[in-house]
Amino acid sequence: MSSHINLQLGWPTPRLFPAEQLAAATTSSLLDPEIAKSALIYGPDLGYTPFRESVAEWLTSFYQPPSGAIPIDRIAITGGASQNLASILQVFSDPNTTRRIWMVEPTYFLACTIFQDAGFAGRLRGVPENEHGIDIEFLRKKLSKFEYEASQNGVYHEIKPTTQYGKIFRHILYLTPTFSNPSAKTMSTPVRQQLLSLTREYDMLIISDDVYDFLRWPAEETKSTSVKMAPITPRLVDLDRATSSDDSWGNSISNGSFSKIVAPGVRVGWAEASTKIILRLSQNGATRSGGAPSHLTSTFLDHLLSSGAMQKHIDEILIRTYQSRYRVLMKAIKTHLEPLGVRITTGAPYTVPEDNNTIVPAGGFFTYITFPPELPSADVIAKRAKDEQALTFAYGAMFVVKGDETSAERSKQGFGNGARLCWAWHEEEEIEKGLKVMVEAFTDNSILLSALY
Ligand SMILES: Cc1ncc(COP(=O)(O)O)c(C=O)c1O
Known part of the structure; x- marks a missing residue:
């Protein structure tokens, strides 16, 4: 790779x-x-x-x-x-x-x-x-x-x-x-x-x-x-x-x-x-x-x-791998991004746990994060990350409904300030590394970076 x-x-x-x-x-x-x-x-x-x-x-x-x-x-x-x-x-x-x-x-x-x-x-x-x-x-x-x-x-x-x-x-x-x-x-x-x-x-x-x-x-x-x-x-x-x-x-x-x-x-x-x-x-x-x-x-x-081979593959390979990558990604967001004000914005848990023995699910391929207003816009961060850190991620404006100007307007107040991160393609170390280097694309201010590490 x-x-x-x-x-x-x-x-x-x-x-x-x-x-x-x-x-x-x-x-x-x-x-x-x-x-x-x-x-x-x-x-x-x-x-x-x-x-x-x-x-x-x-x-x-x-x-x-x-x-x-x-x-x-x-x-x-x-x-x-x-x-x-x-x-x-x-x-x-x-x-x-x-x-x-x-x-x-x-x-x-x-x-x-x-x-x-x-x-x-x-x-x-x-x-x-x-x-x-x-x-x-x-x-x-x-x-x-x-x-x-x-x-x-x-x-x-x-x-x-x-x-x-x-x-x-x-x-x-x-x-x-x-x-x-x-x-x-x-x-x-x-x-x-x-x-x-x-x-x-x-x-x-x-x-x-x-x-x-x-x-x-x-x-x-x-x-x-x-x-x-x-x-x-x-x-x-x-x-x-x-x-x-x-x-x-x-x-x-x-x-x-x-x-x-x-x-x-x-x-x-x-x-x-x-x-x-x-x-x-x-x-x-x-x-x-x-x-x-x-x-x-x-x-x-x-x-x-x-x-039964398909279900076995889903249970034993896919879910195990994605679950483990998901945990690495979540931990990396908490460690590297949350201190800078980035938030995971994936909505309310859709199933309310019935009791202490029920746990809500996560799944799929993606999580979504939102950048705080004091950082540059998501597309600027994405461009810097790609050009300077060899890191690509999907930024909010990509998900606007095409041809709907009001969707583009709304995106600026909400999802446009965010990014979709996927765990399907890379292994755990690469995911961890990607999140770590993303921070470098937030700012040119070396004082902020040195305060972090
Ligand atoms: C929401 C959604 N629909 C459809 C597709 C494409 O599905 P298919 O490969 O079956 O055409 C994707 C793939 O990324 C998807 O995320």
Whole structure:
């Protein structure tokens, strides 16, 4: 690895890839004539059926949804969260009738381009996060104002015929509600419930990138064996299912991915939503023509998942490694940055411990820090760190919702003064070193530095 430390990169260290397990899964799948026959031909539109079954069973055991076991009809296999976001927009949005794309800010910046590609340039709007995940009242006011103005300005004409498309949503909300990229915040259950009610009022589809949920560990280290981690917060799609009729479209899609828990190169993910949404999603033109994306790789991942090798890899390699790096990062922030006024700003703990034996989780790939006003702006610190200390990190302004000037303005008062730090790419010593040298980019004032060390 080069001496340049990159705490921006949201990629796993290559040593964490389950290459051997994938090699075994590949050989075993392709040497089985029955599997090879179905793996090497066009696949079903909804995805490789045994894999959909394995995914449904695995998600059921992980999330334990309040409505019970997840039926296979709620699952479609995708080419990963990015590819599927584009597919969702092809099927459920229309640049003429879908009024606005609402993005929880700070946002996963690469999603902005996917929305722009779908015809929404200039119509992305930020919704600020707060301690509990999203400022619902801000969104409610904007929606109400926007709908009023739209009603005064006349009717929009659809580009896509409703008969073919089935359902076009008037609004779309994009977010990562658990261990968010970039803020690391997790939305509480009551806020998720309020958000769902709002989506129903305004004909809004929530696209929830649930890609970091599986990487969770106790936020604080404990030696006690009786302590258990608080249960996982229900996904928006679980709450939606629990409160919708079986024949409704619902208002949410869970956009899942194996990029963070197997390897990004596999380009495989899944979507979970109402049966109607899943069926319609699988009927987009490109899928109808070629079958579900990433079909061959899906058959390999099915082997990995159904044999238990994937969960073992997540538990024994990924969670152990990331948990340990997380602790090093937290300790380094406390040692090197907090004395200078830098704060960890990842929101309120979303699960309240039930008792002394319950501990809240941390997880995902990132943490977020905020610089105090007396330091230079985050982009200046980031530039100095890169040019002078060979250290890269993602600074706040990168997470502004593209094309929304008010999002850029708000960033200056909040997340723009911060940075996202990732523990996925570097080993512990490099993380520690990165945080230590970051301080040098805060100031040219050698007096401050000598006071510290
Ligand atoms: C929130 C979020 N969504 C989607 C992706 C990309 O997922 P995929 O590799 O499945 O396209 C990432 C990767 O960084 C992410 O952080």
